[in-house]
Amino acid sequence: MNDSIYEESTALHPYLDTLQQRALIVGVLGIIATIVGYFTAHEQFFRSYLLAFTFWIGLPLGSIGILMIHHVGGGTWAFSIRRLLEAGSRTLPLMFFLSLPILFLGMHELYEWTHLEVVAHDDILLHKAPYLNESFFIIRTFFYFAVWGILAFFLNRWSLQQDKTTETYPTHRLQIISGPGIVLFFLTVTMASIDWLMSLEPHWFSTIFGVIYIVGMGLMTWGFMYLVALPLSRRKPLDWLITEQRLRDLGTFMLACVMLWAYTSFSQLLIIWSANLPEEITWFITRLEGGWQYIGYGMVLFHFAVPFLFLISSTMKSKTKLLSFLAIGLIFMRLVDLYWIIAPAFTKVPAEHGPSFHSTGITLHWLDLAIPIGIGGILISLFFSQLKKRILIAQNDPRFTDLFDSDKNHG
Amino acid sequence: MQHEEESTLFGLMAEFETPDDLLVAAKATFAAGYRKIDGYSPLPVHGLGDAIGFPRTKLPWLVFCFGILGGICGYGLCYWVSVIDYPMNIAGKPLHSGPMFIPVTFELTILFAALSAAFGMFIANGLPQPYHPVFNVESFARASQDRFFLSIEADDPQFDLDKTRNFLNGLNPHEVAEVEN
Numbered sequence: 001m002n003d004s005i006y007e008e009s010t011a012l013h014p015y016l017d018t019l020q021q022r023a024l025i026v027g028v029l030g031i032i033a034t035i036v037g038y039f040t041a042h043e044q045f046f047r048s049y050l051l052a053f054t055f056w057i058g059l060p061l062g063s064i065g066i067l068m069i070h071h072v073g074g075g076t077w078a079f080s081i082r083r084l085l086e087a088g089s090r091t092l093p094l095m096f097f098l099s100l101p102i103l104f105l106g107m108h109e110l111y112e113w114t115h116l117e118v119v120a121h122d123d124i125l126l127h128k129a130p131y132l133n134e135s136f137f138i139i140r141t142f143f144y145f146a147v148w149g150i151l152a153f154f155l156n157r158w159s160l161q162q163d164k165t166t167e168t169y170p171t172h173r174l175q176i177i178s179g180p181g182i183v184l185f186f187l188t189v190t191m192a193s194i195d196w197l198m199s200l201e202p203h204w205f206s207t208i209f210g211v212i213y214i215v216g217m218g219l220m221t222w223g224f225m226y227l228v229a230l231p232l233s234r235r236k237p238l239d240w241l242i243t244e245q246r247l248r249d250l251g252t253f254m255l256a257c258v259m260l261w262a263y264t265s266f267s268q269l270l271i272i273w274s275a276n277l278p279e280e281i282t283w284f285i286t287r288l289e290g291g292w293q294y295i296g297y298g299m300v301l302f303h304f305a306v307p308f309l310f311l312i313s314s315t316m317k318s319k320t321k322l323l324s325f326l327a328i329g330l331i332f333m334r335l336v337d338l339y340w341i342i343a344p345a346f347t348k349v350p351a352e353h354g355p356s357f358h359s360t361g362i363t364l365h366w367l368d369l370a371i372p373i374g375i376g377g378i379l380i381s382l383f384f385s386q387l388k389k390r391i392l393i394a395q396n397d398p399r400f401t402d403l404f405d406s407d408k409n410h411g
Numbered sequence: 412m413q414h415e416e417e418s419t420l421f422g423l424m425a426e427f428e429t430p431d432d433l434l435v436a437a438k439a440t441f442a443a444g445y446r447k448i449d450g451y452s453p454l455p456v457h458g459l460g461d462a463i464g465f466p467r468t469k470l471p472w473l474v475f476c477f478g479i480l481g482g483i484c485g486y487g488l489c490y491w492v493s494v495i496d497y498p499m500n501i502a503g504k505p506l507h508s509g510p511m512f513i514p515v516t517f518e519l520t521i522l523f524a525a526l527s528a529a530f531g532m533f534i535a536n537g538l539p540q541p542y543h544p545v546f547n548v549e550s551f552a553r554a555s556q557d558r559f560f561l562s563i564e565a566d567d568p569q570f571d572l573d574k575t576r577n578f579l580n581g582l583n584p585h586e587v588a589e590v591e592n
Contacts, residue, residue: 266510274511314471
């Protein structure tokens with residue numbers, strides 16, 4: 001059993017190599033464009049860079065989160081894509097490396113609260129200064145990556161250990177770390193979303209913001225895993241494990257994330273809209289005028305209504321081509337959502353007194369696409385190179401044998 | 412006499428010891444052309460519904476339509492109350508305040524959909540049904556414990572008491588019993 005899976009996994013390497021190389025070519029082209037952009041459009045560069053960074057970190061973080069949910073909850077769907085998720089979680093070091101330009105080059109360009117002369121004349125920012133200052137910001141980001149790195153390290157290490165032994169202690173360890181791990185994960189990602197995204201407009205606050213970001217990461221990861229799992233479901237060794245039913249399960253998870261995203265995003269709007277407080281509603285005013293509102297309406301339609309209507313039907317969910325398009329569309333909508341959060345913050349009409357909030361209008365720079373493509377290419381290439389490092393079905397998990405005894409009619 | 416006996420016969424029922432036996436038998440029975448068949452099991456047997464040619468339920472469409480209806484009712488209720496019947500200025504917001512109507516719209520969508528799912532299910536599956544002939548077979552009590560049953564109804568055009576009995580006996584059952592009406 002072990003040997004045949006090893007051989008079949010190795011036999012898949014030429015296919016994965018092709019994907020890895022294609023992604024790398026796209027990535028390198030994108031990175032060249034990124035470097036050109038750094039020197040030609042310096043002001044715009046970090047805005048687009050932050051967009052790309054906060055978008056692509058969804059893949060390693062989403063993978064870590066879903067892995068922990070799998071270890072706590074079990075379920076047949078997860079065994080079929082477990083090695084994919086583990087490969088996804090091992091792309092985290094790249095994202096750490098990519099966070100350094102924000103921390104050491106771009107912070108001043110991005111965050112108003114790093115400008116001491118602005119803070120000195122702003123009572124609210126002055127009160128927030130013990131938290132929102134440059135050195136603590138850097139320390140916090142390092143801390144988040146340390147927590148995620150430790151989780152990813154052990155999730156991968158013990159899973160590999162379980163491959164080599166029939167004793168069950170590695171699986172128990174995975175289960176033990178995953179419970180508290182989920183709590184830590186939610187706390188740190190929430191804090192990271194506050195640091196990286198919410199503090200772009202340091203007067204604004206929303207307690208549900210982190211949840212929206214985390215759900216978006218989940219959605220993106222499900223979509224990505226679907227797109228990788230689909231071709232693998234037609235090839236050994238995963239062909240018998242990634243069945244139609246399990247592909248449909250991935251679609252169901254996308255549906256859950258779409259609904260949860262809509263629910264939390266609408267809650268944020270409703271609560272802020274009904275209270276109508278100046279320090280909260282201004283964030284929406286910026287984003288609902290000057291053309292930004294069409295992106296907002298577009299998201300209601302294409303980040304919720306259309307995918308929702310397709311995904312509630314199990315007939316539609318079985319159509320793999322349709323679901324691939326939906327997955328690609330939803331991943332793109334994640335980028336749009338983050339764009340709608342980040343970009344309007346830099347389009348404000350300067351106000352003489354107090355904070356400004358009216359928008360000068362919608363903007364789109366070529367770097368907003370070039371940098372996400374560049375980073376994405378590199379990240380996906382790294383994903384496939386990591387995917388090759390292990391056999392594609394995790395071995396010896398005691399839950400695995402219980403679940404799959406009946407459909408192991410496999411050569 | 413012969414005629415009377417046939418008219419009181421509901422059908423034949425084979426008893427199996429494992430879900431796999433039932434599944435194999437159900438597939439064979441369907442393949443042999445029998446259509447008025449049914450399977451009984453104490454636990455869900457994956458694939459049994461397809462094996463006996465059970466039609467896919469249309470309940471999702473009912474639930475979907477009622478969900479839409481509930482949404483329209485919810486939004487309509489809010490609109491009628493806040494704009495037509497009892498207009499009130501709340502925090503200077505417009506009378507027709509869309510975001511404010513969404514929670515009620517959402518809840519009524521869920522309520523209508525859930526109720527239509529529950530009652531639609533009862534209408535579609537014919538429950539509660541106080542009497543059913545299969546319970547006349549004594550061993551059928553074990554259908555809720557540890558035995559698996561497959562019945563072929565006498566109404567089936569292919570049904571012939573002896574031939575069908577022979578056919579069922581060939582499927583490796585524990586026992587084949589006649590089901591009285």
